[in-house]
Amino acid sequence: MDDNFIDEIVKEAKLGKRPAFKELCEINLKKIYNLAYRMLLTPEDATRVTSKTFIEAWENLKHLRSDQKFDSWIKSIAIHKILDEAKIGKSTKSSGKTNDDKSPNIESINTKNVFELLIMSQPKIDRIVYILHDLEDYSYRDIADFMNGLTIPQIKAIVRRTRENLVEAIKYA
Amino acid sequence: MPNEEQKILLHDYFDGLLSPEEEADFQTLLMENRSLAIELGKLKDLKRRLKNMPLSFEPPPKIINNITDKLLTLESTQKEEKSKKRSSRKNKKTEKKNRKTSSEVILNIIIIILLLALGAGGVYYFYFINKVEATWRISPISGQYKIGNNIHPLKEISEEQIFKLGKNSEAEIYINDIGTLHLKGKTVLKVISIDPDHGSISLSYGHLEYIPKPSLGQFQIVMNDLLITSKNSKFEIYSDDLGDFTIEILSNFLEIKFKEIVLRFAHDYVVKIEAGQVLKTPYSIKTSPEFIKLLNDYDYNHDTNMLLKIIDTASKNDALTLHFLLSQVDPAKRELIIDKLNTIIPLPYDVDKGKILILDKREMNKWWNEIYSDIY
Numbered sequence: 001m002d003d004n005f006i007d008e009i010v011k012e013a014k015l016g017k018r019p020a021f022k023e024l025c026e027i028n029l030k031k032i033y034n035l036a037y038r039m040l041l042t043p044e045d046a047t048r049v050t051s052k053t054f055i056e057a058w059e060n061l062k063h064l065r066s067d068q069k070f071d072s073w074i075k076s077i078a079i080h081k082i083l084d085e086a087k088i089g090k091s092t093k094s095s096g097k098t099n100d101d102k103s104p105n106i107e108s109i110n111t112k113n114v115f116e117l118l119i120m121s122q123p124k125i126d127r128i129v130y131i132l133h134d135l136e137d138y139s140y141r142d143i144a145d146f147m148n149g150l151t152i153p154q155i156k157a158i159v160r161r162t163r164e165n166l167v168e169a170i171k172y173a
Numbered sequence: 174m175p176n177e178e179q180k181i182l183l184h185d186y187f188d189g190l191l192s193p194e195e196e197a198d199f200q201t202l203l204m205e206n207r208s209l210a211i212e213l214g215k216l217k218d219l220k221r222r223l224k225n226m227p228l229s230f231e232p233p234p235k236i237i238n239n240i241t242d243k244l245l246t247l248e249s250t251q252k253e254e255k256s257k258k259r260s261s262r263k264n265k266k267t268e269k270k271n272r273k274t275s276s277e278v279i280l281n282i283i284i285i286i287l288l289l290a291l292g293a294g295g296v297y298y299f300y301f302i303n304k305v306e307a308t309w310r311i312s313p314i315s316g317q318y319k320i321g322n323n324i325h326p327l328k329e330i331s332e333e334q335i336f337k338l339g340k341n342s343e344a345e346i347y348i349n350d351i352g353t354l355h356l357k358g359k360t361v362l363k364v365i366s367i368d369p370d371h372g373s374i375s376l377s378y379g380h381l382e383y384i385p386k387p388s389l390g391q392f393q394i395v396m397n398d399l400l401i402t403s404k405n406s407k408f409e410i411y412s413d414d415l416g417d418f419t420i421e422i423l424s425n426f427l428e429i430k431f432k433e434i435v436l437r438f439a440h441d442y443v444v445k446i447e448a449g450q451v452l453k454t455p456y457s458i459k460t461s462p463e464f465i466k467l468l469n470d471y472d473y474n475h476d477t478n479m480l481l482k483i484i485d486t487a488s489k490n491d492a493l494t495l496h497f498l499l500s501q502v503d504p505a506k507r508e509l510i511i512d513k514l515n516t517i518i519p520l521p522y523d524v525d526k527g528k529i530l531i532l533d534k535r536e537m538n539k540w541w542n543e544i545y546s547d548i549y
Contacts (some may be wrong), residue, residue, distance in 0.1 A: 018244060025237055043473040047233055051415055054240045055247070108470060111229045115222045135223050159364035160184045169216045170222075 032078045053078040118169045130162040175209045316342020339370035343399045348372045352385035377408040400430040414486045459490040492544045518544045
């Protein structure tokens with residue numbers, strides 16, 4: 001979508017015009033929902049986090065700087081909300097663990113994409129870190145800031161391990 | 174096979190984290206080490222698959238409306254708070270002014286007021302006592318409440334007035350001849366009717382429990398497109414941050430009118446309403462967590478396989494959930510539900526299955542009554 005067009009809608013929304021903000025929601029809805037779904041694994045959690053994200057975006061729209069892109073900005077709000085929902089951040093800091101959960105139950109996930117299913121079957125922290133780095137293109141430094149407790153070497157090791165797991169799993173998919 | 178050190182280098186190279194010299198060295202290594210080059214190819218393939226991955230999950234269609242509704246609510250709350258602040262500033266100014274008035278004038282006014290009050294009290298006692306009985310009386314338990322913008326709360330509430338209960342506060346509203354509303358925590362409601370036989374409120378958000386008196390009077394709550402009616406049913410209703418409501422029916426049954434359809438929900442059932450307007454499939458508090466999860470999933474994607482699982486795992490506790498689902502699915506699936514429900518609570522002899530298939534209101538009610546009397 002044309003950046004100038006988006007900038008115009010953002011300007012309108014910052015003036016408090018709800019229809020403009022609704023348009024921004026519609027443009028970004030699927031991306032944010034899919035990000036939340038892939039990380040949290042249930043439609044209920046994804047819906048809740050998506051709603052919270054857009055509501056927080058509306059309340060803080062005045063803080064969006066002119067040099068920031070709306071989609072990157074709202075994505076970072078969503079990531080913080082997702083990590084809150086997944087209870088990641090403080091817990092990783094105190095425990096120092098990088099994988100404090102078991103493999104999730106993916107039977108209820110409704111996707112025909114086998115590769116997506118393989119990603120979603122990774123343990124919680126591995127899955128979230130891998131998606132942030134390899135799919136959403138956040139740097140190791142950015143992820144360390146988000147995860148608030150994992151060091152860069154730990155994050156690199158998680159990405160490495162997840163890539164190796166996925167390479168192995170693809171063979172049998 | 175590459176060793177651990179080579180693997181780390183491989184991933185750093187893949188991520189573009191090596192310095193130009195390290196990169197050149199690693200490229201030389203790649204030419205010499207075939208297995209390392211194969212591993213690099215696998216990583217590139219992985220990245221390609223990842224970047225080609227479609228956005229396969231469809232958000233629920235109602236989500237945008239829920240968000241915009243919530244924004245409207247937030248906006249009106251903010252406006253209300255601003256107006257409260259303005260009115261509080263105004264009141265403070267008036268209070269200061271009043272303090273300057275001379276004590277002599279105040280004394281005279283007090284004497285006049287006392288005389289008037291004595292006279293009015295007598296008239297009130299003998300002639301208007303019956304009208305007082307027809308109002309809704311408030312009994313504060315803890316914390317604060319307001320009626321409209323009144324800073325000093327009244328003890329009675331009448332039609333068209335807005336009642337606001339503060340955070341961590343508790344109060345009871347006695348509704349003559351009908352019942353009691355027990356309010357817990359931040360709650361906002363507007364009284365629509367104080368008719369002794371037909372009380373009603375509009376609920377914006379909050380937490381309340383309705384305890385009926387054993388009488389024929391009915392109590393109603395209006396929420397957007399929904400009309401909740403309790404004739405003799407005790408129930409609890411509470412909302413969350415997103416404006417979703419949960420109703421727990423604690424005795425008898427509630428009627429919920431939703432888009433011109435009247436549905437009945439029996440006690441021990443939980444009904445959830447998203448954003449005050451989307452009715453989710455009700456479930457019994459006695460059912461299993463797995464069954465509730467299946468219903469939640471089905472509410473979001475209406476997947477046929479999910480419905481089949483619901484039908485397959487439903488037990489006697491879920492009979493009224495199945496009865497509700499009859500009106501939510503197409504005729505082909507309706508037959509599957511009828512067959513399952515028939516094994517739990519058989520169709521009464523005078524109920525025609527064909528009419529159930531077309532959701533005939535009378536036949537549907539007969540079967541509902543049969544299920545209700547069998548379970549309770």
